[in-house]
Amino acid sequence: MKFTVDWLKNHLDTKFNNNQIIDKLTNIGLEVESFESSTSELDTFIVAKIINAKTHPNADRLKLCDVDIGSDKTIEVVCGAPNAKNGLLTVYAPPGSIIPKNQMKLSVSKIRGVTSYGMLCSESELLLSNESDGIIELKNNKYANKIGEKYFKNTSEKVIDLSITPNRPDCLGVRGIARDLSAAGAGKLKINKKSNLKYRGNQNINVTIKKEKAQGCTIFGSCLIKGVTNKESPKWLKDKILSLGQKPISAIVDITNYVMFDLNRPLHAYDADKIENEIIVRSSSKGESFEALDNKNYILENDMCVISDRSGVLGLGGIIGGTRSGTEYSTKNILLESAYFLPRSIRKTSKQLNIDTDAKFRFERGIDPLSIEEGLIKASELIKQICGGEISKLNVKKIENYKKTIINFDPFLFEKTTGFNVENKELIKILDKLGFNVSKNKKILKLVVPSWRPDITQPIDIVEEIVRIKGYEHINTSEPVKTRLKPTLNYYQKLFHFLQRSVASKGYLETVTWSFTDSKINQLFKENDEEIPIVNPISSDLNVLRNSIFPNLIFYLKKNLDRGIKDISLFEIGPAFKGKNPGDQLTVIGAVRAGKVSRLSWNDKERIVDTFDVKKDVIQSLCEAGIDKDDIIIDDKTPSYYHPGKSGGVYQNKQEKKALAYFGEIHPNIIKKLDIKTEGLVIFEICLDFIRESKQKIKDSKSEYKFSDFQKSERDFAFIINKNFKSQELVNIIKSVDNKLIKSVRVFDVFEGENIPEGKKSIAVNVTIQSEEKTLNENDLDNINKLIISSVESKSGAKIRS
């Protein structure tokens, strides 16, 4: 909402200066976006000095001038003026300027083969006089210090731009703003002058508001003005329209716009001679069409509120008029409309047709239904004053009467909500100035809400009115109440933070990527999940919700590889979507590692990242988050985007059916499809929702501390075993031989080939044996050794290597 202070003062008697007004507006909730002079086409013309004027190489009558335009800049201008000479102060117009005389826009151009950047101006070109023989000669004493400054002073008044919240339609007019300011003590609201308009004759175009279920209009007021002379608006009116950032059109249109911004009362003027017989306000039928004032043809749906005559639609009520009945300079007789349209109807229609106009913006928020006559009178007066004509009696048709909103307000609610007290007297004064009709019934205030405040419906709205006018600075700053109702984080929230930092501490950079992704990449990772398209995506490559974190991670991995970064460890923790209903999402960590370990190290051998790097990262992170490493089971079934032979799933224990994590190499097909160029690429993922919370807190689950001081023995075994036999199983077989005595089993060598038969491998393990009761003698140890060998051989088909 834009307006000038001058305009405001038409409605407000105030001693406040501009800055005080600006501050007050912000303090009462009418946020000032800016307070600036509106830009003028003349702003570009600046004072300049010719440093050097020489003859144009290709034209004797032209000169080539080096011109100082301030800020240490010199440019070259071709000039035909005989008086262009060294040291002359004059007016320079840069490219882009519009020359007042001919309204031509300057551009950089070549004049007889030499480029000229802008031009030096004569008085006639600037409409200062008829002098066109040479360029302006500015007086040295006045302008010598002003090189580079604007030649024309911007006399246009500064414009206040307010950002009005959607609950305040009343402040979409200058008078409403003035009223708010007056309530806040910034002056006195001027009383509207009583109109002494003389009406002649009746408004004899018949108006009918059809009684229909979907009728979007409840009041239609109008008057006829006959014998007008439409013309250009006078300067004061043009200036007002310009200050709004709009273009003046004609006096009649400008007047209706002016009244709309002045009183927040949209009006529409029809050329009465173009209306066929009568006005019918009705709901549209699907397929009807009309050409609107924005020169677009609209095809209507059912139940849009239209103003029509016998031959069809004239306009969309409260939104936009039509060209068929629009006013022109030749218009002689006009029908002026001032109506009330229902916000819901306006909103629905404008959404369907995608139209946004100043009138729509206002009706959608709610116009004062009691301002019908006021608008007609104010506009008629101005039209008569500027365009002449005779005004008919006002005709107001309505199908519904306005019902007052009455609120019974207990002033205690104010203190209860805001924490501070305002005397009843002051409270009533504020409400009175805002236009409420206040009467007292014991402690309760009976308030009649002003008709221009559709936003006020209940007592809390009254609290807001009082506190914003009184000023938020009166609210106390109470010390925070530290009472705690429950722990800050629950188990899964703690797990989130723990794993996040745990993974980062393994050398991964955390990233945050969009929750949406490219369906083409998503498809490679979505497995059996349903695709979740976004109806209105921000771009076609962010068109689905991500089913997995990897589509984005891999996409950005590739971008970083393309930047020439070779060794990359990235992870993200966040949602992966499994369906389109609220809650169909999992919290997942996705991590990628690419490149080499120990690249270009002087003392370590560099190698490509592999599955066991990420296996370590994932297992260690899980252990740090509180999962017992001894319980973890690995298997080799993984989603299809993993390399089927080089990836694994992690289970919290034997009973678990769902893997809580996967790790391994990415499928070579995906690397090829996405054209990722790297030496190695391994990934892992952890699904936090599949991690089960331990039933006991750590304080309850720590077992008694036991240790054995008896001698421990280590024995090494090497088995020849089927190539596909899992080492994890072998370790379990050995452990199960005697869970008490066998303290640990470590795989320290695995190899194939050479002396090992085809299809077999050799696994060497180191077993630590220790009793908690005695020192084991050779005999005991031999027995265990034999048991280990026989168990392994019988359960796995392995053979001990001799």
Added chain:
Amino acid sequence: MSDIKKIKDDYIDKLNTENNIEKVNNIKSELFGKNGIISNEFKKLGSISVEERKKLASDLNNIKDELQNKISIKIQEIETKEINLKLEKEKIDVTLPERNIEIGKIHPVSQVIDEISSIFSEIGFSVEEGPDVENEYNNFTALNTPDNHPARDMHDTFYLDNNKELLLRTHTSPVQVRTMLKGKPPFKIIAPGRTYRSDSDQTHAPMFHQVEGLHIDKNINMGHLKGCLNYFIKEFFEVDKIKMRFRPSHFPFTEPSAEVDIGYEINNGKIVIGEGNKWLEILGCGMVHPNVLKNVNVNPSKYQGYAFGIGIDRLGMLKYGINDLRAFFETDYRWLSHFGFDPLDVPSNYRGLSR
């Protein structure tokens, strides 16, 4: 006796010049071995008179001590020399690089969420979460923003179906609705998370982060709201004093509503928070609207309280001098390295919010 003394002097001379540990050991056995010179002298003691024996024994003992002492000093001397020589040879260039360090980082958004949670935890708030996909009711209608309300236009919403029933939440406020629907008052929660609006330029991203705050109890008023936010802003920016302004505004789900500005100034091209005469809008808040409370089955005549919503990314940008919001989500490895935080730098009250 003089023989022995001479022998002693000879050996002392010999030891003085000797530098080989083996030869010193040889001398040791020459003197004190089974048939060593000194050992033999002691053997002779048995065959002489008591008088003489006393004197000779004393002399012999002195000589023995002197020689043994000399030998052990010599051995130590040679050993020290040898060790020093060995260490000298073993010297390496310790300025060579260490084995590769792999430095991980926490994203600024995560760090700021942890900072915010830590601050609110101190004054008794707990953390709640809600889904990213919401239904129209929780995101708008329950929050007193009916379909025909122009306030809906301010949220450029992403929809998942043509009926506009399912959407990506445009703010974290639906967590208020979920929290209150599933529990009983009082409520005291914050809800950080991802939010979405179909808006994209230098200062807007289609996804961003907000933290919602909600405190509902029997007597919570606007003074508490002011106190809570004043505390939060001071703690977050780690300053003693902060210039702060509450300004009336409008949100459908709060009434009265306010926007909060903090003072700032530009000093040497850098933004300084808390002082100065410029205002920066950082959050929206207000008293929860009675209609909202009714929608979630909380009796507004018994309970009242405040809610607020803060842009997390923006707070992080201000605190850590990050200029471009879009860069948060572009996964530039160099940017993540530069603005990321060490994983061990966990914001907490007793260790400090930031290093």
